[in-house]
Amino acid sequence: MSRSTHVAGPRAIAARVAAPTLIAIGYADLARGGTLLAPLALVIGYVVLVPLAMFAD
């Protein structure tokens, strides 16, 4: 394993920042009663960005 020497690339970093941000925005809008932004943010966050954050180099 080259765990200690690995440096995440910009795509991975972007996904790792964007995923929790978008999910947080989604839940905040949901709590506000939103029915448009909330589902969009949560779907993109959970289905696209989290997997990308996990897989991207």
Next chain:
Amino acid sequence: MMTTSATAAELRPSYRAAGLTALGVLALYVATLAPSTAMWDASEYITAAYTLGIPHPPGNPLFVLLGRVASLLPFGGVAYRVNLLAAACSALAAGIWFLVAERVLAQWITVHWVRRTGSVLAAVLSATAFTVWNQSVVNEKVYTVSLAFFAVVSWLTVLWCDEPDGRRADRILVLVAYLIGLGYTNHPAGFLVGPAVATAVLVRRPRTLLRWRLIASAVLALGLGLTPFAFEPIRAAHHPALNEGEPTGCSDRIAVACTFSDTTVRRLMANVNREQYGKPNLSDRQAPFSAQLGMWWWYFKWQWLRDPHGLQGALQGALAALFLALGIAGGVVHWRRDRASFWFFGPLVFTVTFALVYYMNFKYGASQSPEVVGVEREVRDRDYFYLWSFSAWSVWAALGLVAVWRILAERAGRTPRWLATAPVLVFGLLPLVGNWRAASRAGEWATREWARDVLNSVEPYGILITGGDNDTFPLWYAQEVEGVRRDVTVAVTSLLNTDWYARGLLRRPIYRYDEREGPHIYRGRSWPMPTRPVMSLTRAQLDAIPDYVELREPQLFEQGGIRAIVDPRRLEFGVPLRSDILVLQMLKDNLGVRPFYISRTTASYAESLGLAPYVLVQGLVTRVSPAALVAGGDTVAVPGLGFLDVPRTAALWREYRAPAAIIRRGDWVDRPSAGIPALYTTTALMLAQAADLQGRTAEAEKMRQQGIDVAEAAHITEWFVGPATTAPPPATGSDAPRGSALPARP
């Protein structure tokens, strides 16, 4: 293990070809896609998606979010858009089965186009197996989203099996864990791939289990995947139109204290664990295991030739035997040629077939073995629970067919004559041809029209008591998605036995009746808008109503001119349930204030409450009158059926749209719900009988013919032959909540 050593280039997945295959499958699904909703749970889930609501437990938060996003597409109606989600998910799965098949074939077929053809065959066969196809062209539930997760996890696991130890392999495994968790928030079936993944890990790289950092990461990822369940209490606190289980402690508005309360946790866990349904212990078998396996086989036969009217039983049986044999052959080939992926796929097929049959522990299927009488049956055919089984089996069946092709090609000449022997592949296209008519939902409008017809049978601001899925969910769809007759309050008895449903009825706003949208017969009259909720009880009083009352003697219910003897012996459980108490409460509170109806799909309910002398048939519903009815004038007593409001029913009939939709479709594939077309036929025959009694012979003949046309289109004419000419079976079946402590049936 492998007779052909595939090179790295040969094992490289053909993602582009898989994508094109998936697009081809999507085109097939779009060509056969339902333009609107359908019976059973389709309406509930489309409504949940559109309103961002909570469908029945476990609440399926991921599906609701995906469905809501799909409903925002800029074309088609809402139902069409959500149906497209189902189609796209299944098409994605088909594309992935292409990749899985290609990988196995690469180990023993060297000819590129042969491999490619075999892979397409696997995709097409899995896409056209009846249940997969039929579920992919209308979003009946959440199962095609599950299928997509199932396929994606499968492919990632196959990739992991090939990947050398290292960072990338670890990431794949963590991603698999995340997707299993996320898939669970769509449906518990998301965990079905778990045992197969565990087997692959154990067999391929058991050392993995000793790497605690990796295992901890996978567990964390799984937990992260489960977090969409947080959607439920947050959204539920806003009390959307569909708020099943009401997984929130917030009574009126969202707040931190009530959201993070014990009540919220208790209700959320009750939803997630589906406590409402009180599933029996696995050791308490609901039918013999052999009968449960028989149910799987019954639906397996449907996959290759759906024969809803039993006209081609021998051919259907022969095809099932063929595809069973091909699947077994494909499994053997998989084992012999590509052991690496077999260690995932083999356990997967086992899990979604034998293990799932045992776990689901079903009663006899609704249509299974009709010759077996006196056994408890599921309210409907549950073939959709084996969608994953049939989909995966199709991959093996395609591999088996390619194996047969190879044998024929090798025997046809000194070098394999693939092209000359390719016609054998036509067997793989038989489901495409044989299932088209039954699987296609193109042009299917009957459910939407049925909902509209029922709602329009109710006078403005009326209360309608319904009994189950098919007389309730389509109405929810019509009201909440299409805005049809929202002034009507629909109250379904099966859910009135829960605590949350009645609270939702109290919260429901009173919507103004729009005369322009209603039937002509209600126009030009004054319809005062009620100002009070449908029940006079407070929430505390509602919550205090017990699940049932230990009352075994007949009781008098008296209100206005109604003197009904409620005889518990006529009630389903021998005592009045919470739902019976609430129905009588609503009747008491609204007699003379709002019109009160009971759907004809559950007509025996009025009788069981002792209300038979007071109910008057008006179209598809029966109206509870404030005094005992007598025949005369517009009211005709139809022998064996009760009182019929002739002019009202005739006027409504003229505006009903479902009969034409049923006749245009020319079939009614789902037999357990065929009571719906039967209700139209019954209505037409009642009108014909009334016209006969009134001496209007020509009118009687015309109505009779219209009823027969519907029955013929739905293939139910046999229900109207003989002495019981107008008493078809009801079609309201539902998975009634059983979590409350209901008394033993008498």
